[in-house]
């Protein structure tokens with residue numbers, strides 16, 4: 001398991017996600033952003049919109065995606 005925070009993934013808070021793969025971390029962040037915005041947390045709106053845009057334009061988002069993958073790969077496993 002490795003840990004990345006909401007902030008590591010472009011969000012505004014320090015909530016930690018734990019997962020075995022970068023994809024799982026991104027999914028956890030996506031869920032977190034969705035839940036935060038749904039519960040009225042406006043600080044997560046911008047990151048939520050950015051994440052939504054990534055699903056709509058996956059090719060344009062490759063840099064971000066690869067950046068997260070690289071960051072994940074370079075983390076020490078816990």
Ligand SMILES: [Zn+2]
Nearest residue numbers: 006011013015
């Ligand atoms: Zn957050």
